[in-house]
Amino acid sequence: MLLRLLFFALLFSSSLSAQQEGHRIAVEIDGYEEDILTLGYFLLDKQYIIDTAYRSDAGDYVFEDDAEPLPRGIYLVVMSPDNSYFQFVVGDDDDQEFTMKTRMGSLHEMEVTGSEENDLFYQYLGFITDMQQRSVATRTQLSDTTLAPALAAQARQQMEDMDQEVKAYQQNLISEHPSAFVTAIIRGNQAAIPPDFADEADDEARRTKQWRWLQSHYFDGLDLKDERLLRTPFLFERINYYVHTLQLKHPDTLARAIDFVLEQFEPLSDAFKFYTVHFTNEAATSNIVGMDALYVHMVDKYYRDGKAFWADEEQQTKMIETADELRPLLIGRQAPDLDMVTREGTDIHLYDIDTEYTVLYFWRYDCPACKKSTPHMKEFYENWKDKGVTIFSVCTKGVEDLGECWEYVDEHGIGDWVQVADPYQRYYKEYSIKSTPAIYLLDKDKNIVSKRISAEQLDEVLTNLTREKKGGAPGK
Known part of the structure; x- marks a missing residue:
């Protein structure tokens, strides 16, 4: 390797x-x-x-x-x-x-x-190597689909006997050397096996119970306060599996899981430091919609109150400022109102739009990505304009360039959207617009239900949202 x-x-x-x-x-x-x-x-x-x-x-x-x-x-x-x-x-x-x-x-x-x-350590590695070599022939037998049933049963029993021999050796080593590092390594690699829950007749309900059990018992036998485990090849895999496989991909759920893991470490340990930094950076660079909420959580819980003992004041200040900038734009929050001007010079507010869903669309006429998104936005609007959807379209150019904004609108036939602009570009701070196009999907009360999605994704996102609202399964 x-x-x-x-x-x-x-x-x-x-x-x-x-x-x-x-x-x-x-x-x-x-x-x-x-x-x-x-x-x-x-x-x-x-x-x-x-x-x-x-x-x-x-x-x-x-x-x-x-x-x-x-x-x-x-x-x-x-x-x-x-x-x-x-x-x-x-x-x-x-x-x-x-x-x-x-x-x-x-x-x-x-x-x-x-x-x-x-x-x-090497006594244990030698034993494991010998057992692996002994099992080669038996594994080869089991991979033979033409093997007679009696011989297959015999091979399975041999594998079971060797498995029990390994477990007995491990248990004896653990009993005789409870504080040895190899004992911690063995415990750290022993998987938590959920009960069968055989009394549960429904397969889905049984799997749910096993999943819940595994969430509660996953770290049984694994002492995360043992600093020796930080520099091992298996600890990250165990923790990563717990956070990203055993949990739902929702920022609140992931935040609880990460908090649980970090609470197991000593608060001034290297393990606490490295895993806090890891999960904070992971949230900051995630491409999953809504994971900025996890970044805000990590900053609030570990950097704002000084738990991040390794971070200097300048770094913490910058992270806190970023979190505070993101906070008003988190999914579930009510979007900041926008005081805009129409093409005709009429004042209009985002909150004036009274529809089931509002697509808040920031764009520029000279933006290559915006030009690519325009036909997708047009197709989306044709499919949804009679279903309670309005596009609140904000050209992000300043007062001297607005004429070209309206020329672009006419050229591409998108005048039936609510076309607006802010000559003084005050929205940049409120919506943290660093590039275009930028899309926010808002509900009737102007709560953010999705954001930073592409024009191509809008139809699928809104289809799933409306299905969920009606009680159906998303994507079905």
């Missing part, structure tokens, strides 16, 4: 920088004669380089620092030139001076001196 190894300026937390002890990991690889060996680690969904060791005269490679211990977690020793690698663990600040010996072609056969954590 080709690793994505990215350079990263590692920011140690204050608790780590206060440590005076360093680390020294010596690596010997029989058959490896390249000049360098690279040390990397896992963080969220990526791997990062932290150090490079050069081949010594004795043929080994040493990663060391007299002052700083390595943050606890799973590390990668990466070889040139093909990025093949093996792993080791740092489970304790006092377990950071040891030697590892292995050979090319059998990297999983590791001899560890001076680290009980890595000795346990």
Whole structure:
């Protein structure tokens, strides 16, 4: 597997920088004669380089620092030139001076001196490797569709027996070494299996109960306060699955799920910092309509009140200003009124429009994307104008260019829309118009029901909204 190894300026937390002890990991690889060996680690969904060791005269490679211990977690020793690698663990600040010996072609056969954590880790990896090798023939049998039923049943039983053997080994290791890092790794990879709920006759109701159970028990056995788990390849997958697969794609639901996860971390920990930043950035860059509400939530809950201990004052101020700018335009909020002027010079307000739905459309005559959207808007309006829909069309040009706005309206035959302009362009701040076209869909009370959608999407969005209003299933 080709690793994505990215350079990263590692920011140690204050608790780590206060440590005076360093680390020294010596690596010997029989058959490896390249000049360098690279040390990397896992963080969220990526791997990062932290150090490079050069081949010594004795043929080994040493990663060391007299002052700083390595943050606890799973590390990668990466070889040139093909990025093949093996792993080791740092489970304790006092377990950071040891030697590892292995050979090319059998990297999983590791001899560890001076680290009980890595000795346990490699004993476990060796056992798992042996079990995987033992299961190859049985899995091959099960993949044979022509296998006799009796032999297939025998193969399934063999797989079940091996599965039980693995579980027994894991449970014995957990019982004998409850605080070892490998125990936390095993627990972190044990999936929560929901009950069958066999008493529920309806399949959909049973699946719903299993889903709800999984939402409540998904992190059973996984201690998110264990800082060692932050730098592992599985924690991000577990958390990401909980937030983005087990939850509905709604900003309020996702906010509750993210809050629940972040509450499990120590408030001054690296895990809290990195996952707060991750979910905030994810919300800020989401292409899903309405997810700006999640960004506002993250800023309000974690940056506005000072929980984001890593953020400087300038950064927090900018984020808070952005959140406050977005807040009046969130889906569900009543859209700000607009005081506009018609082509004839008559004053008109957005709130003067009394229809079931209003499409608020910001555009420019010299905008290439607007020109592409115009025919779609025309087609949409023809289909919906007799169904309680009005297009409140705002040309975003200033007073000196309004003549060309109206020429564009005539040229494209869209004069039956409510065509307006603001010669003084006061709407930019209220609606945060940074590019055109920009579309907002408003209900009868001028509440925002959708926004930042394309002209091509309008018909589908409004069709689903009207179906939902009538009690039907959207998209059916």
